[in-house]
Amino acid sequence: MAVGTHCPYCALQCAMTLTLQADSTVKVEGREFPTNGGGLCHKGWTSAELLSSPHRLTSPIYTDRQLGSSAPIGWDAAMEMVADRISGIQAKYGPDSVAIFGGGGLTNEKAYSLGKFARIVLGTSKIDYNGRFCMSSAAAASNRSLGMDRGMPFPMTDLAQTEVVLLVGGNVAETMPPFVRHLKAAQANGGKLVVIDPRHTATARLADIHLQPVPGTDMAFALGLLHLVIAEGQVDNDYIATRTTGFEEVRSKAAAFWPERVERITGIPVSDLRRVAMLLGKAERSVIMTARGPEQQSKGVDTVTAFINLALALGLPGRPSSGYACLTGQGNGQGGREHGQKADQLPGYRSISDPAAREHVAAVWGVSAQSLPGPGVSAYKLLDSLGTPDGPKAMLVFGSNPVISAPRAQHVAERMAALELLVVADPFLSETAAMADFVFPVTQFAEEDGTMTNLEGRVIRRRKLMDPPIGVRSDLDLLAGLADRLGKPGKMQTEPDEIFAELGRASAGGTADYSAMSFDTLEGRDGAFWPWRTGEPTDTPRVFVDKFPTKDGRARFIDVIDRPIAEPLDEEFPVYLTTGRILSQYQSGTQTRLVQELVDIEPTPFVEIHPGLAKRHDLTEGDSVKIISRRGEVIGATRITTSIRLDTIFMSFHWSGAGRVNTVTNPALDPISGMPEFKICAVRLERVVTVTVGSEL
Numbered sequence: 032m033a034v035g036t037h038c039p040y041c042a043l044q045c046a047m048t049l050t051l052q053a054d055s056t057v058k059v060e061g062r063e064f065p066t067n068g069g070g071l072c073h074k075g076w077t078s079a080e081l082l083s084s085p086h087r088l089t090s091p092i093y094t095d096r097q098l099g100s101s102a103p104i105g106w107d108a109a110m111e112m113v114a115d116r117i118s119g120i121q122a123k124y125g126p127d128s129v130a131i132f133g134g135g136g137l138t139n140e141k142a143y144s145l146g147k148f149a150r151i152v153l154g155t156s157k158i159d160y161n162g163r164f165c166m167s168s169a170a171a172a173s174n175r176s177l178g179m180d181r182g183m184p185f186p187m188t189d190l191a192q193t194e195v196v197l198l199v200g201g202n203v204a205e206t207m208p209p210f211v212r213h214l215k216a217a218q219a220n221g222g223k224l225v226v227i228d229p230r231h232t233a234t235a236r237l238a239d240i241h242l243q244p245v246p247g248t249d250m251a252f253a254l255g256l257l258h259l260v261i262a263e264g265q266v267d268n269d270y271i272a273t274r275t276t277g278f279e280e281v282r283s284k285a286a287a288f289w290p291e292r293v294e295r296i297t298g299i300p301v302s303d304l305r306r307v308a309m310l311l312g313k314a315e316r317s318v319i320m321t322a323r324g325p326e327q328q329s330k331g332v333d334t335v336t337a338f339i340n341l342a343l344a345l346g347l348p349g350r351p352s353s354g355y356a357c358l359t360g361q362g363n364g365q366g367g368r369e370h371g372q373k374a375d376q377l378p379g380y381r382s383i384s385d386p387a388a389r390e391h392v393a394a395v396w397g398v399s400a401q402s403l404p405g406p407g408v409s410a411y412k413l414l415d416s417l418g419t420p421d422g423p424k425a426m427l428v429f430g431s432n433p434v435i436s437a438p439r440a441q442h443v444a445e446r447m448a449a450l451e452l453l454v455v456a457d458p459f460l461s462e463t464a465a466m467a468d469f470v471f472p473v474t475q476f477a478e479e480d481g482t483m484t485n486l487e488g489r490v491i492r493r494r495k496l497m498d499p500p501i502g503v504r505s506d507l508d509l510l511a512g513l514a515d516r517l518g519k520p521g522k523m524q525t526e527p528d529e530i531f532a533e534l535g536r537a538s539a540g541g542t543a544d545y546s547a548m549s550f551d552t553l554e555g556r557d558g559a560f561w562p563w564r565t566g567e568p569t570d571t572p573r574v575f576v577d578k579f580p581t582k583d584g585r586a587r588f589i590d591v592i593d594r595p596i597a598e599p600l601d602e603e604f605p606v607y608l609t610t611g612r613i614l615s616q617y618q619s620g621t622q623t624r625l626v627q628e629l630v631d632i633e634p635t636p637f638v639e640i641h642p643g644l645a646k647r648h649d650l651t652e653g654d655s656v657k658i659i660s661r662r663g664e665v666i667g668a669t670r671i672t673t674s675i676r677l678d679t680i681f682m683s684f685h686w687s688g689a690g691r692v693n694t695v696t697n698p699a700l701d702p703i704s705g706m707p708e709f710k711i712c713a714v715r716l717e718r719v720v721t722v723t724v725g726s727e728l
């Protein structure tokens with residue numbers, strides 16, 4: 032038995048064939064597909080190991096906090112108890128006392144069902160998800176400027192014809208290695224790759240030009256490039272006149288970012304700035320891509336906007352093999368932000384504050400628009416409010432591990448401990464699940480049908496190979512079971528194809544319109560790009576070709592003003608800490624820390640430190656070093672490298688215990704997107720001698 036499906040991890044969603052073998056193990060093979068060309072990375076190759084992992088949960092677990100004991104419990108009994116507790120809490124404190132926290136790795140059907148469950152079963156506004164920590168700044172900026180947030184505006188195979196790729200703050204060679212083939216295809220055709228990153232990463236090593244700005248100065252860099260292409264007369268005046276609004280204001284502000292000033296802010300020499308501006312200014316087809324570097328800042332939306340302004344000035348969006356793109360990270364980061372698990376959103380990328388959207392979706396759900404709650408709060412604000420007098424007293428977590436992935440993580444863990452009820456659905460006992468009153472064991476990728484939407488906006492099929500172990504059910508079964516017990520029978524479906532059909536109806540007329548798609552229409556093709564509206568003959572691989580989905584059909588230049596990072600360096604905390612992912616691990620590590628082959632590649636947390644900084648702290652390779660911020664401390668092994676700036680250190684965020692870097696990260700939020708400033712905080716280093724560094728599984 033074999034099925035064609037996709038990797039459970041990142042947003043590239045590499046295609047793979049899974050074969051159930053005679054000894055019940057599952058063989059993984061890369062499958063030819065436009066995104067991965069048959070390739071997989073280490074994480075993909077080893078993904079099937081988790082299906083038979085000894086760490087797998089196969090029964091719900093109930094923890095009695097008063098007795099301090101945990102024990103397996105049956106699904107029905109657990110759902111009865113959870114429903115009773117939810118009813119009691121809501122009767123006492125009101126509907127908003129129960130919150131939902133979702134995940135960017137959940138299928139479209141699960142993300143849609145979570146949003147629906149929150150609004151019509153619980154009646155709560157308090158729902159958000161971990162995608163808020165991923166690409167929310169780029170999403171907000173794209174919506175504001177371009178009228179639509181689709182990570183890539185064209186199939187990634189178009190990159191082969193791109194002359195200049197400007198990649199800002201992304202390390203695809205480690206986070207999604209098969210993506211590199213598209214950059215190399217561009218280079219093979221004479222294209223240039225320019226990488227902007229404070230670290231000389233594996234991706235930077237592939238670049239024709241690599242520039243290492245001071246962390247948090249990306250916006251000044253973008254404004255400096257805009258200044259230069261304007262000064263050199265390289266903007267596309269026809270495009271600006273016919274396809275955009277607002278250029279004059281932006282032009283006048285860019286005048287203040289002359290190259291010498293930008294060099295002082297960013298540390299990028301004037302000659303390098305001019306070199307990149309000249310490349311972009313002369314090219315016909317360029318792509319400006321942002322990833323978490325510029326996005327995970329307290330000014331992330333405006334920073335991304337500055338890059339979109341540059342793309343618009345050059346006339347790129349809508350031109351072949353050109354435009355602005357955001358590299359989404361999580362497996363269903365794109366679809367997960369379209370169908371209702373965001374605090375402010377209804378399916379189809381509709382606003383929950385829009386009366387027409389409320390009417391439409393309420394009709395699909397068979398409820399009144401008046402009964403739908405309004406917008407809630409963004410992820411960190413939600414987590415920060417847990418257990419407070421005005422905050423939720425209960426939370427249900429699906430496909431997320433905020434105890435590791437949220438900023439100021441120790442504080443978040445303390446807030447979760449203050450809840451009266453914490454329920455977690457996960458295949459494994461993540462750090463968040465370990466704190467829960469009830470844990471429900473749920474299916475993994477090879478055990479379920481569904482759809483995912485990759486970083487191009489391509490909707491693809493996840494296909495079931497095998498039944499889950501006895502005792503394991505789908506998140507969809509949990510939602511339906513709770514809905515029944517909470518007195519909303521029949522509202523929540525459990526069959527993915529039926530949910531996808533309903534999602535299509537709910538999305539009809541929205542920005543992310545899936546209404547012409549079904550499991551059947553997705554068969555026999557390499558997925559379908561949204562929007563694909565009912566009655567239209569085909570999907571939309573390329574957007575913005577003729578017009579933008581704004582009221583006047585034009586893109587908007589948005590005037591943005593550079594501002595400092597939230598936590599500048601000072602005498603007490605004189606070093607920048609930046610964080611990110613490594614090749615062998617994925618997100619909070621709930622899955623990948625359980626795969627020995629991946630753990631063997633990089634077994635423990637490490638801290639990248641420049642030799643000069645290491646010398647200043649008397650650190651040698653492998654020494655344990657304590658990183659201290661205003662929020663706490665984390666420990667890693669010293670890794671001395673010239674690939675990082677002298678004023679900056681790097682840690683990955685996959686680890687728990689003493690190696691959990693989010694203990695020290697800054698929860699300063701972007702005012703529009705709610706994105707925390709993961710990418711920069713001020714720290715100091717202390718050498719430690721006696722602590723053994725290790726991850727806790």
Ligand code: SF4
Pocket residue numbers: 038039040041042043044045067070071072073074075076206207208209210
């Ligand atoms: Fe999976 Fe991403 Fe690796 Fe592809 S690049 S195999 S989707 S983790």
